[in-house]
Amino acid sequence: MKNRVMISGVLILCLVFFITGCQSKQYDMAAFSDSVDVELVDIQQLENSQNVIVRIRNNAENKLVDPHVYVSMPVKTSETSYQINKFEVEIKDIPLVIDPLEEIQVSVVIDNVLDADIVYEGCVQYRMTGYQETVKNEKRFEKSGVWGKE
Numbered sequence: 001m002k003n004r005v006m007i008s009g010v011l012i013l014c015l016v017f018f019i020t021g022c023q024s025k026q027y028d029m030a031a032f033s034d035s036v037d038v039e040l041v042d043i044q045q046l047e048n049s050q051n052v053i054v055r056i057r058n059n060a061e062n063k064l065v066d067p068h069v070y071v072s073m074p075v076k077t078s079e080t081s082y083q084i085n086k087f088e089v090e091i092k093d094i095p096l097v098i099d100p101l102e103e104i105q106v107s108v109v110i111d112n113v114l115d116a117d118i119v120y121e122g123c124v125q126y127r128m129t130g131y132q133e134t135v136k137n138e139k140r141f142e143k144s145g146v147w148g149k150e
Contacts, residue, residue, distance in 0.1 A: 035060040038069060038128050040147035041105060049111045052124055054091060057103040060132070064098040067130035071108060074120040074146065082120035088127065123148035 041053040052071050058064045069091045074082035091108040098104060112119075127144040 036064055036128070036130070036141075036143070038126055038143070038145070040124060040126075043122075043124060043148075046109070049109050051107055051109050053105065053107040054126070055103060055105045056094070056098065056128075058098045058100055061100055062133045063100065065131045065133060066096060066135050067094050067098060067128065069094060069106075070127045071110065072125055073110060074123050074125050075118055076120045082123065084125065 035058070037055070037057040037059060039055045039057075041055050042051075044051040044053070050073075054069060054071070056064075056067065056069065070088035071091065072085040072088045075085050077083050089108055089110050091106050093106045095104065123146060125144070125146045127142065129140070129142045132139045132141065
């Protein structure tokens with residue numbers, strides 16, 4: 001009888017360790033997104049386009065996987081306001097993995113396809129997507145913003 005109780009106790013302990021060890025790790029995607037910096041370095045005016053230079057820095061403890069950055073020029077709605085331009089240009093030269101504390105600089109040329117009166121000059125909007133560590137839906141993040149005039 002004493003052996004049966006002891007074996008049952010050991011089995012219960014093993015079961016508890018197995019269950020707690022198999023629980024999936026929780027990811028704080030908001031904190032991860034906040035730890036990835038996307039900064040405008042420069043906008044170079046070309047004849048019929050603009051060269052947008054961007055710096056991406058992964059300040060997180062985990063890898064940034066499959067990052068994509070899209071940029072566009074906001075559309076002017078008045079002298080002091082703009083709306084989102086849904087016609088984005090993807091920056092292509094971003095590596096598939098950005099390691100912790102790694103910083104990269106990339107650029108993209110945006111053609112001037114809209115009339116200068118429509119584009120909110122001196123302003124660039126961006127949208128970034130990616131994953132923390134591996135490409136899984138629960139590890140996906142997205143962040144966006146506007147550089148330039150506020």
